[in-house]
Amino acid sequence: MTDTKQITFRIRRYDPDLDTIPHWEEHKLNVPDGMTVLEALQEIKAEQAPTLAWRSSCRMGVCGSCGMFINHLPMLACQTQVLHLGTDVVTVAPLPNYDNVKDLVPNLEPLIQKHAAIKPFIILTNSKEIDEPTGEFIQTPEQRDEYSQFTFCIKCGLCLAACPTVATDPLFLGPQALAQAYRYTVDNRDCGLQERLEAIDAFHGPYQCHMAGACSQACPKGVDPAFGIQLLKRTLVLDSIGFGKKKSSVAKVMPLADIVKQIEEFAPPPRTVGK
Amino acid sequence: MRETRLWSLHILVIPVIAVLLGMHFAVQHYAPVFYGMSVEKARDFATMIERGRSTAQFVVYILLLAAGLYHGLYGTRGIIRELPLSPAMAKVVDWGILTVGVLIFALGAYVTWWTFVHPGV
Numbered sequence: 001m002t003d004t005k006q007i008t009f010r011i012r013r014y015d016p017d018l019d020t021i022p023h024w025e026e027h028k029l030n031v032p033d034g035m036t037v038l039e040a041l042q043e044i045k046a047e048q049a050p051t052l053a054w055r056s057s058c059r060m061g062v063c064g065s066c067g068m069f070i071n072h073l074p075m076l077a078c079q080t081q082v083l084h085l086g087t088d089v090v091t092v093a094p095l096p097n098y099d100n101v102k103d104l105v106p107n108l109e110p111l112i113q114k115h116a117a118i119k120p121f122i123i124l125t126n127s128k129e130i131d132e133p134t135g136e137f138i139q140t141p142e143q144r145d146e147y148s149q150f151t152f153c154i155k156c157g158l159c160l161a162a163c164p165t166v167a168t169d170p171l172f173l174g175p176q177a178l179a180q181a182y183r184y185t186v187d188n189r190d191c192g193l194q195e196r197l198e199a200i201d202a203f204h205g206p207y208q209c210h211m212a213g214a215c216s217q218a219c220p221k222g223v224d225p226a227f228g229i230q231l232l233k234r235t236l237v238l239d240s241i242g243f244g245k246k247k248s249s250v251a252k253v254m255p256l257a258d259i260v261k262q263i264e265e266f267a268p269p270p271r272t273v274g275k
Numbered sequence: 276m277r278e279t280r281l282w283s284l285h286i287l288v289i290p291v292i293a294v295l296l297g298m299h300f301a302v303q304h305y306a307p308v309f310y311g312m313s314v315e316k317a318r319d320f321a322t323m324i325e326r327g328r329s330t331a332q333f334v335v336y337i338l339l340l341a342a343g344l345y346h347g348l349y350g351t352r353g354i355i356r357e358l359p360l361s362p363a364m365a366k367v368v369d370w371g372i373l374t375v376g377v378l379i380f381a382l383g384a385y386v387t388w389w390t391f392v393h394p395g396v
Contacts, residue, residue, distance in 0.1 A: 202278055208357070
């Protein structure tokens with residue numbers, strides 16, 4: 001049988017229909033090795049606190065729903081093993097820098113709004129190519145490497161919860177949106193920097209970053225948004241003095257004939273055995 | 276103006292301030308080291324007025340004034356604008372900071388000019 005350890009969970013509770021201010025509740029639980037905070041919460045809900053609310057889905061660190069403030073640090077509850085925290089008392093609270101909907105549920109609307117503001121999609125200026133594509137876009141592995149790590153963002157919002165600037169300046173676009181702005185701007189298929197300037201080249205854009213680096217420490221996917229913000233600054237500065245990467249208004253496409261030729265080039269080698 | 280240009284300028288003036296402030300310190304505070312002059316003599320009113328009539332001194336102080344003011348007021352704006360302000364209030368802060376900057380620059384430039392053209396004591 002697996003050894004267990006009794007852990008006290010201090011959980012911040014808040015029901016807007018019943019409470020005027022949040023309060024703390026304590027629940028004791030025998031925690032076996034390997035149990036995650038999310039599993040512990042599920043057990044507490046099943047046996048001790050049936051009205052406890054939180055948001056979760058995939059249980060494997062992919063969906064980004066279960067972001068919580070665990071032992072005063074923003075973490076994904078499904079990726080955090082209770083015994084790895086190394087404390088007999090585990091505090092669980094909703095993510096800071098967001099309004100609290102109920103118990104451990106943060107209101108992630110600002111995250112989504114800021115993300116949408118930077119136009120997180122490939123912007124093409126050649127509408128003809130969008131409607132009637134003449135071929136495929138060319139992207140080398142090196143070009144993909146330029147933004148690859150920033151595509152791992154799962155929009156969990158932990159970076160905004162960790163960010164000291166967001167804590168004092170709610171209008172700051174924040175690490176998530178700014179890193180994504182870089183991700184799309186640096187994509188060789190994208191021609192949308194000028195369209196994004198209104199949102200990102202503003203006071204509450206990348207220059208408000210205090211470079212605390214807390215976002216990169218909190219990120220469960222290793223995106224390193226703080227690095228993305230610095231790269232975005234470089235992109236904007238170079239663009240402002242006319243040294244930005246010139247992207248053609250017509251995105252480069254590989255003619256369909258070339259694609260067919262390439263497919264032929266990658267055809268399997270002729271058989272040498274059993275001819 | 277694009278925020279990038281404002282921010283870039285605020286970074287670019289840092290080495291300018293470092294060099295000009297270094298020159299100010301060399302003349303004003305380390306005169307015994309660089310000019311063999313006592314600190315008291317270097318800070319003496321008559322010496323300062325005399326020095327102020329040099330074109331180099333005039334240019335250095337006008338540039339230092341402009342660079343220092345821009346860097347300092349851009350930073351001050353950043354601190355104030357971090358407060359939760361309405362867009363209208365944010366504009367008031369921007370224009371207020373600009374006005375303060377222009378006024379202080381005008382006053383400082385006038386004093387430097389007055390010293391430059393003053394016949395001395």
